[in-house]
Amino acid sequence: MAKIRTTPLHSNFAVQVHAQVMDLVDDPDAIEELKSLWQKSPVMIFRRQSLEESELVRFTEHFGRCETTGRKDIQSPYQEQIIYFSTLKYADGRFVGGFAGGDDVDWHSDQTYQVRPATGAMLFGTEVPRDGGDIYWADQYGAWDRLPRDVQQLIEGRTGVYRYAKRYAMLNALELKDKEKANAMLSLPDAKHKVVLTHPRTGRKALYADPTTLVEIEGLSKAENERVLPILFETGGHPSLVYRHKVHNGDLLMWDNGCTMHRRDEMRLDQPRLMKRTTFRLSAADYCVPQP
Template sequence: MNEAVRQEAAATASLPFDVTPLTPTIGAELGGIDLAKPLDTATLDALRRTLLEWKVIFFRDQNITTDEHIAFARRFGALEVHPFAPEKAGYPEVLAITHDRERPGRENTWHSDVTWRLEPSLGSVLRALEVPDVGGDTLFADMYAAYEGLSDDMKAKVEGRTAIHDFTHFRARMRQRGKPEAEIEAFQKQYPEAEHPVVRTHPETGRKGIYVNAAFTQYIVGMERGESDALLRHLYAQAAIPEYQCRFRWRTNSIAFWDNRACQHYAVSDYWPAVRRMERVTIVGDRPY
């Protein structure tokens, strides 16, 4: 056993829960931990370190209440209220995501959450309440690995570049629902276009990762639009490379906690007309650099 492997094994052995990686670089399932119980500081610190290492961590058989869901997420930071998506009644911090025969799944685009915010989220804690017998998996992509896999010429091309992000798709849905233009304009003033680096430096790990996504990125600043579109298409495509991905099959009371600063995700919409019912609590992040 070489020294690096020995150190990794020792670190894992000292954790107060079991860690089973899904792939070599992204995704790990954690066992021997009950999120309904109060977690001490040492366990929370270990969870944060594990999240930073694996970018997304998964828990099974977590029969927790909404209040316990919120309390767990709040241990990692202040919680965000989504201005456009439906919330759970009485819980503005809880995003209620239900798809069924009348509401097919639509999150099947690689994305990082709420990058249209000036300070996008740190991460999200997503809980499965009801899932299809088959289908409805979520894929996660390691955006560190995606950046590191770029050619040297491509890295030089994106170095120092920034891109504009906007809530275009939410605006379109608001119009479809008949929202008045004055209301849409008020949201635009409250949430103006955000300019973020094309390659983000993670504030805790210091690692670089691709930080543009097909859902919310509009264009690269200072580039002719055709050149910007071509470069963005190339960067978006990196998330679809299987070597950078893990795939999670949901069961009722499964939980995924992902680092929105280091990975993207894709909710597979292959289960219509079955029901897929989830609840998400999101942790406030900081301004990318």
């Protein structure tokens, strides 16, 4: 097929892909071209898509194995690989999916508190509110480049300690209302990952310093951690590195958590919202996969 056309949305970090997913999904050459694009542009936006849940899963699994969540309360009743984010409710009053509150945690990367994070993610906008809920991504390749040289030298090769309890203290209270689920998450052991990741294909370095979970960098003194961590967190979300996306119905958003962070604006709870997400495990041979 002809070369896939893209438009930069923020340098080459975020791009719009001008194609219909279902025109690409059965074309091996097109999938390989998308993989190559994604390695250079870790945020890809496909507009005006029409996807059944099975098609979303099928597309996702070209890039990595889909994960299934243990939280049945937010899982799709049709595809176990999909979770819902929604303001809608079932007839019995339960929210359809999770994370229905208007607030959101600040800049973060998904699953950093897990020993083996699944860093690939897709989010499909089935019903999108008119007001609020804009999504932002921050380029962590650019964050590494912006760090002062002395900070780069201090942290490169070092391992960070990532703890769910820190994230929990910052979460919207609606995310984990169930005390049993919350206690299970709070009992997770600390995860340890390198705070600087290197892309195996491009050689680019990315900062991996999630402000919602990173509590310390091993080998640094208490004073050094207190000095350096705020620098990492501020640099990771620097305005020059940020792409802001106004989501519309039919948008398919695809990103790599190993070299990006993201956040969402507050949104109106009196407006309908239904977003469908897949999370998938990327290959360490092809992507910035966190390593202990």
